[in-house]
Amino acid sequence: MTPSTQRPGRRRCEDVRLRGFSSRVSVEEAAAWLDAHGERLAAEDVAARQAVGRVVAGPLRAAASYPAALRAAEDGYALRSRETIGAGTYNPLRLALRPFDAPLGEGAAALVTAGSGLPAGADAVLPFSAAQVDGAWLEVTGAVAEGAGVEREGQDVRSGAEPVATPRLLRPEDAALLAALGLERLSAVRRPRVRLVVAGPKRAAGASTADADGPVLERLVARDGGVVEGVVRAAGGRSALASAMAPPGADAILVVGRTGTGPDDEAPLALSEVGELVLHGVALRPGGSAGMGLAGAAPVVLLPGAPLACQCAYELLAGRLVRRLGGRDPRLPHAVEEAEVRSKIVSAVGFVDACWVRLADGRAEPIASAEDAGLGAAAGADGFVLVPAPLEGYPPGSRVTVYRYDH
Amino acid sequence: MTPSTQRPGRRRCEDVRLRGFSSRVSVEEAAAWLDAHGERLAAEDVAARQAVGRVVAGPLRAAASYPAALRAAEDGYALRSRETIGAGTYNPLRLALRPFDAPLGEGAAALVTAGSGLPAGADAVLPFSAAQVDGAWLEVTGAVAEGAGVEREGQDVRSGAEPVATPRLLRPEDAALLAALGLERLSAVRRPRVRLVVAGPKRAAGASTADADGPVLERLVARDGGVVEGVVRAAGGRSALASAMAPPGADAILVVGRTGTGPDDEAPLALSEVGELVLHGVALRPGGSAGMGLAGAAPVVLLPGAPLACQCAYELLAGRLVRRLGGRDPRLPHAVEEAEVRSKIVSAVGFVDACWVRLADGRAEPIASAEDAGLGAAAGADGFVLVPAPLEGYPPGSRVTVYRYDH
Numbered sequence: 001m002t003p004s005t006q007r008p009g010r011r012r013c014e015d016v017r018l019r020g021f022s023s024r025v026s027v028e029e030a031a032a033w034l035d036a037h038g039e040r041l042a043a044e045d046v047a048a049r050q051a052v053g054r055v056v057a058g059p060l061r062a063a064a065s066y067p068a069a070l071r072a073a074e075d076g077y078a079l080r081s082r083e084t085i086g087a088g089t090y091n092p093l094r095l096a097l098r099p100f101d102a103p104l105g106e107g108a109a110a111l112v113t114a115g116s117g118l119p120a121g122a123d124a125v126l127p128f129s130a131a132q133v134d135g136a137w138l139e140v141t142g143a144v145a146e147g148a149g150v151e152r153e154g155q156d157v158r159s160g161a162e163p164v165a166t167p168r169l170l171r172p173e174d175a176a177l178l179a180a181l182g183l184e185r186l187s188a189v190r191r192p193r194v195r196l197v198v199a200g201p202k203r204a205a206g207a208s209t210a211d212a213d214g215p216v217l218e219r220l221v222a223r224d225g226g227v228v229e230g231v232v233r234a235a236g237g238r239s240a241l242a243s244a245m246a247p248p249g250a251d252a253i254l255v256v257g258r259t260g261t262g263p264d265d266e267a268p269l270a271l272s273e274v275g276e277l278v279l280h281g282v283a284l285r286p287g288g289s290a291g292m293g294l295a296g297a298a299p300v301v302l303l304p305g306a307p308l309a310c311q312c313a314y315e316l317l318a319g320r321l322v323r324r325l326g327g328r329d330p331r332l333p334h335a336v337e338e339a340e341v342r343s344k345i346v347s348a349v350g351f352v353d354a355c356w357v358r359l360a361d362g363r364a365e366p367i368a369s370a371e372d373a374g375l376g377a378a379a380g381a382d383g384f385v386l387v388p389a390p391l392e393g394y395p396p397g398s399r400v401t402v403y404r405y406d407h
Numbered sequence: 408m409t410p411s412t413q414r415p416g417r418r419r420c421e422d423v424r425l426r427g428f429s430s431r432v433s434v435e436e437a438a439a440w441l442d443a444h445g446e447r448l449a450a451e452d453v454a455a456r457q458a459v460g461r462v463v464a465g466p467l468r469a470a471a472s473y474p475a476a477l478r479a480a481e482d483g484y485a486l487r488s489r490e491t492i493g494a495g496t497y498n499p500l501r502l503a504l505r506p507f508d509a510p511l512g513e514g515a516a517a518l519v520t521a522g523s524g525l526p527a528g529a530d531a532v533l534p535f536s537a538a539q540v541d542g543a544w545l546e547v548t549g550a551v552a553e554g555a556g557v558e559r560e561g562q563d564v565r566s567g568a569e570p571v572a573t574p575r576l577l578r579p580e581d582a583a584l585l586a587a588l589g590l591e592r593l594s595a596v597r598r599p600r601v602r603l604v605v606a607g608p609k610r611a612a613g614a615s616t617a618d619a620d621g622p623v624l625e626r627l628v629a630r631d632g633g634v635v636e637g638v639v640r641a642a643g644g645r646s647a648l649a650s651a652m653a654p655p656g657a658d659a660i661l662v663v664g665r666t667g668t669g670p671d672d673e674a675p676l677a678l679s680e681v682g683e684l685v686l687h688g689v690a691l692r693p694g695g696s697a698g699m700g701l702a703g704a705a706p707v708v709l710l711p712g713a714p715l716a717c718q719c720a721y722e723l724l725a726g727r728l729v730r731r732l733g734g735r736d737p738r739l740p741h742a743v744e745e746a747e748v749r750s751k752i753v754s755a756v757g758f759v760d761a762c763w764v765r766l767a768d769g770r771a772e773p774i775a776s777a778e779d780a781g782l783g784a785a786a787g788a789d790g791f792v793l794v795p796a797p798l799e800g801y802p803p804g805s806r807v808t809v810y811r812y813d814h
Contacts (some may be wrong), residue, residue, distance in 0.1 A: 018518075018535055018540070019535050019536075020482075020534060020535040026612075049622060052622070052626055062783075063524060066782070066783070075427075075667050075668040075669040075672075077727035108793035109753070111425075111669075112671065113609050113667065113670070113671070113672070114611065114669065114713060115712075115713065116609070127427060128425055128426050128668060129427045130578040131424075133425070149728075155781065156781030156782055156783045156784070157781070157782065157783035161783065163782075163783035163784075163786045163787050164787060165787070169813070171812055171813075172582065172623050172626035172627050173623055173718055173786070173787075174629060174786055175617035175619065175623045175626065175783065176620065176622070176714040176717075176718070177619075177624050177782045177783065177785075177786045178784050179618060179619035179622065180714070182620055201435075202522065202523070204518050211586060212584075212586035212587055212763075213583065214585035215456060215459070215582035215583070216579050216582045216583050217580035217582055217588065219459055219582065220579050223579065223685050235632030239547065248595055260482050260521060260533055261482040262482040262518075262520030262521065263518065263520070264520070264587075265482075265520070274643075283612045301505065306520070306521060306522065306710030307583040307587070311580055311583070318468055333810075335743075336742075372561030374473075374558075374562065374564070374585045375473070375475070375563055375564065375570075375583055375587050376563045376564035376584065377563070378580065378584075379570045379571050379578075379580070379581055380570050380571060380572070380583045400737075405580070406576070406578075406736075
C-alpha cells in the first residue's frame with residue numbers, strides 16, 4: 001500500500017482510468033502547491049458595522065483615545081483623593097455636594113456614574129459604601145487613593161495604538177472595539193469567490209452521492225470565509241466539466257466528482273483540456289483521488305465524489321486554499337483536543353489516514369478507519385484523528401490530536 | 408470584597424441606587440435559576456436542506472438502508488471471488504468481460520465504478536492493478552477475497568437505525584447524511600426568539616457605550632442559535648424600559664444598560680414594574696450588576712452597559728439561557744485549551760473573575776484582570792480564564808482552562 005510519492009509538476013499526470021494510481025503526491029506537497037497558489041487576496045474597504053467575520057487587512061489604528069478623557073469607572077462620588085485622608089467610620093469628613101458638570105471646588109464632591117466624565121479637579125471616585133449623604137453634604141467614611149475608580153484618557157486604547165495584530169478575523173466582540181474607536185470603515189481581505197462544479201452522476205452508477213456533496217461544501221466554504229459564487233451542475237462528461245471550469249471570475253474552483261479510475265472519471269482530463277492538471281492522486285485516505293491544477297489564473301481542486309472522501313479532501317486541501325486566499329489561518333479550523341487512544345487505530349503506511357473517533361473522559365475510541373468509514377459512522381463521531389503517512393496507526397495509550405466537530 | 412451571597416427569590420431585591428450591592432448571588436445560583444426558566448423549546452418541522460445549524464429534536468431514523476443494495480466501493484471488476492483463487496502474475500486466470508447491468512454468469516467479470524450496483528452473482532471487486540484487459544477477456548493476476556471492494560446493503564446505515572444521538576446540532580457534514588438517508592423533513596428545536604432592549608445613554612454620562620453592545624449581542628445570540636426578533640432602543644428611563652419589556656412574543660429578553668448603582672440605573676425597577684425582578688447582583692467580575700427575572704412568561708436578563716461587563720454577563724448568564732432554550736449545550740461554546748499560567752493571575756475572592764490572556768507555546772500570559780480589563784486588552788487576547796469564586800487567583804505554573812476566542 002505504500003505509494004511512491006512524487007513532486008508536483010515534475011511530469012505530466014498519467015491517465016489513471018482503468019489502471020489506478022501508480023504514484024501519489026504527499027499531502028504536504030499538495031498543500032505546498034496550494035499555498036504557492038493561494039496568495040491572500042487584495043483588501044477592500046468595508047463598513048465597520050459589517051466587518052465582523054471578515055479578516056481585517058491593514059493596521060487597525062485608533063483614531064482617538066478611548067476613553068477620550070478622564071472618566072468615572074464606577075458609580076460614586078468624584079472628589080479630590082487627598083481630601084479623604086484620615087476619613088473613617090469614627091472620623092467622617094464632610095464635603096459639599098456639587099453638580100458633576102462643573103469644575104469641582106476645594107472641599108466638594110459630585111455624584112458621578114460609570115462612564116461619565118469627571119469634573120475638573122477630581123482625581124478619584126469614592127464608592128457609595130464609603131459615603132453617606134446628609135442634605136447638601138457628603139459624609140466620607142473611608143479614604144480613597146488617587147486614581148481609584150477612574151479611567152485615564154486612553155487607558156483602554158491610546159490614540160494611534162494598534163490594539164489588534166492584523167491580519168485577523170474580527171470577532172463578534174470586536175464590534176464594541178470598533179464602535180469605541182469610532183471606526184466607520186476599515187480595510188478587509190476580499191472574501192474568496194468560490195465556484196463549485198458538481199459533476200453529474202456516473203453512467204455506471206446506480207445511485208449518485210455527488211448531490212450530497214454540494215450542500216456540504218457550500219457550508220464548509222462559508223465556514224472558511226469564502227463566498228460560493230455559483231454551483232454549476234455539469235451533467236455529461238468531459239466537455240461539460242471543461243466548460244464549467246473555463247470562465248474566469250472565480251478565485252478558486254472546486255470540482256466535485258469524477259476524479260477516480262473509472263471510465264467516465266473525466267474531471268482530470270477536463271482540467272488538462274481547459275488549463276493545467278498539475279497533480280492527480282494524493283497519499284490521503286479517504287480522498288486520495290483528489291487532484292489540482294490551474295484554469296486560467298484560478299487554482300482548481302478536484303474533489304472525489306464519495307462524501308467522506310470529498311469532505312476529507314476539502315478539509316486538508318481545498319479548505320486550506322480557501323482559508324489562505326481569505327487571509328485566515330490555513331490550518332484546520334476545528335478545535336483540537338489531545339486524547340489518549342483507547343483501542344488501536346489502524347492506518348495504511350504511506351497515506352495520511354483519517355480515523356473517526358468518539359471522545360469520552362479525554363480518551364478517543366476509534367469508530368471508523370479511513371478504509372471502512374461511512375457517513376453514519378462519521379455522523380456519530382465527535383471528531384477525527386489524522387495518522388501521519390509514516391505510521392501504521394497508533395497503539396492503545398498513545399496521545400493523539402483529535403479535531404473536534406463541535407467547534 | 409467577599410460578597411455575601413444569597414439564594415435567588417428569597418427576598419425582595421433591594422434598590423441598590425446610590426447604595427451599592429449589599430449582597431450578590433453566586434454565578435452558579437444565577438445559572439441554576441436560568442436553567443430552571445430555560446426549558447428547551449418545542450420542536451418544529453423543517454426542511455432537511457435548511458437544517459444544518461439547527462438542533463435536531465426527535466430521533467433521526469433512517470427510512471431506508473444506505474447503501475440501498477450491495478454496491479462497488481471501488482473502481483474495478485466485479486466478479487466471483489472464488490474464481491480468482493490461485494490467480495497470480497505467473498498464473499493469470501481468464502474471465503469473460505460482460506456488462507455490469509446484467510446478471511453475471513459463471514466465469515465472467517464486469518467493469519464497475521465506485522458507487523455502482525454489483526451485478527447479481529458478483530461478491531467482490533478486483534482492483535485494476537490485479538487485472539489486464541485482453542480484448543473481450545480479463546486476465547486476473549491476483550486473488551481477491553469475498554466482500555473485498557464492496558459495500559453491503561445497509562453497511563453504512565441500516566434502515567431503522569439512528570446514526571445520531573439527539574438532540575444534536577446538525578453539522579455541515581450532516582447534510583450528506585440527510586441526503587443519503589433521503590430525509591426531506593425533520594424535527595428541529597425552534598430557534599429562540601430573543602428581544603434586545605438597549606437602554607438609552609445615562610443622563611450623567613458624557614459618552615455612551617451601550618450602542619456598542621447591541622451589535623455584539625446580535626452576533627453572540629446568532630452564534631448561540633437564537634434569532635434576534637428585534638432591537639428596541641428604549642430612550643428615556645424606567646417607563647420606556649418597562650414598555651419595551653412588556654409585550655409578549657419573545658422567548659427571552661435581554662436588556663442592556665442601566666443596571667448599576669447610579670441614579671438613573673432603572674432597568675431593575677422597570678422589570679419589577681412590568682413583571683418580577685428575581686435577582687440583581689451576581690458575584691461576577693466584570694458583569695456583577697447583572698440581574699434577572701420574568702416579564703410575563705419570558706425570562707429577562709439585565710446586562711450591564713459597560714462593554715466587557717455586558718459580554719461577560721452574556722457569556723455566563725444570558726448566553727446560557729439562549730443555548731438551553733434552543734436545545735444546545737448550555738456551556739460556553741468556546742474551544743478550551745489547558746495551559747500553564749506564566750505570570751500570576753489575580754482575582755477577588757468571592758467573585759468569579761474573568762482574566763484575559765495571550766497564549767503562546769501552551770502557556771497563558773494574563774494581559775488584563777477583571778478589574779482593569781478594557782476593550783483594547785480584550786481584543787488583543789487569545790481567550791479568557793475564569794477564576795472560581797473561592798480562589799484569589801492562580802500562581803505561575805498553575806494549570807488553567809482557557810476559553811479561546813478563535814473557535
